[in-house]
Amino acid sequence: MHIVLDTNVLLTCFSSRSKTHLIWQSLRQGKFNLCVTTEILAEYEEIILKHANPELAEAVLDAILHLPNLRLIIRYFKWNLIVADPDDDKFVDCAIAVGADYLVTEDKHFKVLEKIPFPTVRLLREKEFVEILRQL
Numbered sequence: 001m002h003i004v005l006d007t008n009v010l011l012t013c014f015s016s017r018s019k020t021h022l023i024w025q026s027l028r029q030g031k032f033n034l035c036v037t038t039e040i041l042a043e044y045e046e047i048i049l050k051h052a053n054p055e056l057a058e059a060v061l062d063a064i065l066h067l068p069n070l071r072l073i074i075r076y077f078k079w080n081l082i083v084a085d086p087d088d089d090k091f092v093d094c095a096i097a098v099g100a101d102y103l104v105t106e107d108k109h110f111k112v113l114e115k116i117p118f119p120t121v122r123l124l125r126e127k128e129f130v131e132i133l134r135q136l
Helices: 007-013 021-028 038-051 054-065 086-098 108-115 126-134
Strands: 002-005 033-036 070-072 102-104
Touching: 002 007, 002 086, 007 021, 007 038, 007 126, 021 126, 033 038, 033 086, 038 054, 038 086, 086 102, 086 108, 102 126
Parallel strands: 002 033, 002 102, 033 070
Antiparallel strands: none
């Protein structure tokens, strides 16, 4: 299963106290492939460093970069589908480029994708993704 995780999801799931910690555990266990671009990795680093102490941020980023199920995707085309927040386009473009099974997000800006017939990007909320992971 190929997944793109929006930064808001990644930020909440690596804490062992989080209700979505199963996402982080499943990622570390190789239950799905995390698809990223260099832009996504840069955003992960920026946001994690803002919200965590430097040691924790470094440990999380190092863990992500050394995952055998990390898929670095090269984005050749920019779809520009998220007009309300163009910075979110990097996640959509990655999902389209890899043919991701899901883009997991809590960001309301992505809802516009539900009205776009092509290209198809299937969205999941954290809670829905956790339910899928529980069944694996």
